[in-house]
Amino acid sequence: MGLDARELSPGLVDRVGTLAAETRSYHRAEIVLRKFGHVVSDNTVQRVTLDVGRELAERRDVSATSDESLAARPEKPPKLAVVECDGGRFRMREPGHGRGVHLSGEGWRETKNACLISAIHRTFEHDPQPEPPDSFLDPKHVAKIAETEALSVAAPQAAPPPDDGEGLDPESPPAADAKPKGWRPKRLVRTVVASVKRSRDFGRQMAREAKRRRFSEAVAKVFLGDGLPWNWTIWKEHFADYTPVLDFIHPLSYLFLAAKVVHPQSADDAWSQYVAWMRGCWQGDVSQVIVELSAWQTKLGTPPDKCPPTDPRSIIASTLTYLSNNRERMNYPDYRRAGLPITTAWMESLVKEMNYRVKGTEMFWNDPDGGEAILQVRAAELSDDDRLSRHIHTRSGSPFTRRPKLPSLKQPPTDKRRKS
Amino acid sequence: MIMEDAAVNGSEKSFAAERDPERIGRLKERLERSLREAAEIEVELSRADGAIRGVPHYSVIEGRAHELGKQLSRAVQQRQMNELAAAQSTTAKCPTCGEWCEVRVKKRLLQSVDGSAEVADAEGYCPGCRRAFFPSA
Numbered sequence: 001m002g003l004d005a006r007e008l009s010p011g012l013v014d015r016v017g018t019l020a021a022e023t024r025s026y027h028r029a030e031i032v033l034r035k036f037g038h039v040v041s042d043n044t045v046q047r048v049t050l051d052v053g054r055e056l057a058e059r060r061d062v063s064a065t066s067d068e069s070l071a072a073r074p075e076k077p078p079k080l081a082v083v084e085c086d087g088g089r090f091r092m093r094e095p096g097h098g099r100g101v102h103l104s105g106e107g108w109r110e111t112k113n114a115c116l117i118s119a120i121h122r123t124f125e126h127d128p129q130p131e132p133p134d135s136f137l138d139p140k141h142v143a144k145i146a147e148t149e150a151l152s153v154a155a156p157q158a159a160p161p162p163d164d165g166e167g168l169d170p171e172s173p174p175a176a177d178a179k180p181k182g183w184r185p186k187r188l189v190r191t192v193v194a195s196v197k198r199s200r201d202f203g204r205q206m207a208r209e210a211k212r213r214r215f216s217e218a219v220a221k222v223f224l225g226d227g228l229p230w231n232w233t234i235w236k237e238h239f240a241d242y243t244p245v246l247d248f249i250h251p252l253s254y255l256f257l258a259a260k261v262v263h264p265q266s267a268d269d270a271w272s273q274y275v276a277w278m279r280g281c282w283q284g285d286v287s288q289v290i291v292e293l294s295a296w297q298t299k300l301g302t303p304p305d306k307c308p309p310t311d312p313r314s315i316i317a318s319t320l321t322y323l324s325n326n327r328e329r330m331n332y333p334d335y336r337r338a339g340l341p342i343t344t345a346w347m348e349s350l351v352k353e354m355n356y357r358v359k360g361t362e363m364f365w366n367d368p369d370g371g372e373a374i375l376q377v378r379a380a381e382l383s384d385d386d387r388l389s390r391h392i393h394t395r396s397g398s399p400f401t402r403r404p405k406l407p408s409l410k411q412p413p414t415d416k417r418r419k420s
Numbered sequence: 421m422i423m424e425d426a427a428v429n430g431s432e433k434s435f436a437a438e439r440d441p442e443r444i445g446r447l448k449e450r451l452e453r454s455l456r457e458a459a460e461i462e463v464e465l466s467r468a469d470g471a472i473r474g475v476p477h478y479s480v481i482e483g484r485a486h487e488l489g490k491q492l493s494r495a496v497q498q499r500q501m502n503e504l505a506a507a508q509s510t511t512a513k514c515p516t517c518g519e520w521c522e523v524r525v526k527k528r529l530l531q532s533v534d535g536s537a538e539v540a541d542a543e544g545y546c547p548g549c550r551r552a553f554f555p556s557a
Contacts, residue, residue, distance in 0.1 A: 001556050003530070003554070003556075007530070007531060008530075008531050008532075009497075009530055009531065009532035009533065011532060011533040012531055012532055012533050015533060037535065038531070038533075039531075040531070397554075397556075398554075399515040399553045399554050399555070400515075400551065400552070400553055400554070
């Protein structure tokens with residue numbers, strides 16, 4: 001009958017689970033529940049989240065061919081399969097400690113998030129947008145992206161509203177005089193995978209989700225990530241037949257900083273340099289950008305040992321390393337012709353949605369169970385296939401008033417590698 | 421879901437009765453009649469007890485109507501659980517040790533989306549494990 005500990009009906013567990021996933025604390029969930037006439041304590045909200053989170057983790061880890069699998073198998077494979085992953089961080093208490101602030105160091109722990117999106121797209125004979133969008137030519141916007149100060153150069157002409165690709169209709173071809181917009185794919189169904197587990201385990205979780213959703217049968221497949229090494233290890237191990245694409249925003253940030261340090265005296269020259277390099281990458285001429293950066297490295301000299309990362313020599317060296325390591329994933333004109341996304345905007349948006357629930361001031365999670373459980377519940381709630389409610393309405397009940405204690409969600413050591 | 425389970429567990433006769441379209445039609449008609457009557461009584465009652473006078477704020481109408489719906493929901497839940505508990509065998513295997521144990525029907529307060537409902541629940545007790553269990557889990 002799916003009765004949970006003989007206290008709450010499945011319908012009420014659904015409300016509790018949804019509120020636990022959508023409000024910023026168990027206490028807030030309790031307040032909202034009370035407002036709607038349900039007297040459920042924050043401890044019960046937490047207990048339900050732990051139970052449901054564990055169950056979701058179990059279903060996430062079953063074979064993709066099992067009916068127990070969390071992801072529903074679609075009738076048809078997607079036209080375009082998009083897989084994106086990225087790291088996040090949240091704070092956990094010292095392992096084995098409950099409420100109260102018990103931190104091991106700062107308590108930060110890396111989380112891994114992935115979104116798997118079925119989408120529709122169009123292909124083009126020629127690059128549908130050979131020139132970079134105006135937003136990448138706006139000094140203030142670029143400085144914001146690069147998380148640094150803007151260059152005080154002449155303001156560009158007012159840019160048209162950004163194209164979000166919403167107007168894309170896959171059935172109707174673009175008009176002959178159409179501007180280079182509408183080439184971006186349109187998202188259909190997003191599902192989310194999140195965990196604090198090691199990248200090796202996380203890669204398997206992503207692969208199972210993709211298999212269940214028939215991503216391997218898609219007409220076109222793309223894997224996007226930033227420069228984090230584990231992204232590309234997962235791609236190599238599980239998604240090697242997907243087109244690998246480096247998020248364009250990341251090289252843009254590197255190039256902006258590099259341009260600033262090679263022209264420290266002239267904001268105009270620095271901006272022109274950034275535009276030239278950024279346009280080069282946008283148009284697929286990464287090799288030329290590398291040649292020019294190498295020339296600057298020669299001129300400035302290679303960074304000595306223990307050179308601070310803010311030193312111009314270090315900035316040029318790290319930009320060169322970044323571009324050289326990722327050049328095979330920077331054929332942006334080809335990707336646009338194929339109608340593939342070139343930024344991890346969908347992923348960045350998801351990370352914000354995940355962080356809303358799991359990261360914040362005074363927000364600490366029990367290690368190991370609490371953190372992993374809330375990631376599962378939040379990820380399920382953010383998935384378009386209503387998997388959280390589906391799970392709650394079909395979960396088996398407990399023959400006891402207290403569920404038998406499940407084995408702890410053991411946490412292996414986290415990856416210590418940081419963004420490259 | 422409960423009805424499907426009941427159909428599987430019940431006799432073939434009751435299964436056939438549940439699928440009888442004429443009977444289903446009659447039951448639906450009866451239910452509609454009863455709901456109309458319940459609505460009429462509620463309107464009369466709200467005027468008789470003074471909850472609604474003149475032109476009330478709509479929230480008063482909505483609140484009372486919703487409470488009636490919740491009352492009906494709890495009554496249905498209680499009835500369904502009573503029927504299931506009554507149909508439950510008097511013995512069941514302990515989920516831990518597998519021993520056959522005595523099962524009794526007990527009252528339990530269950531929190532549902534429509535408020536707390538006291539429902540009948542078959543509860544077994546295993547003397548070996550010294551633990552209560554619920555065969556209908």
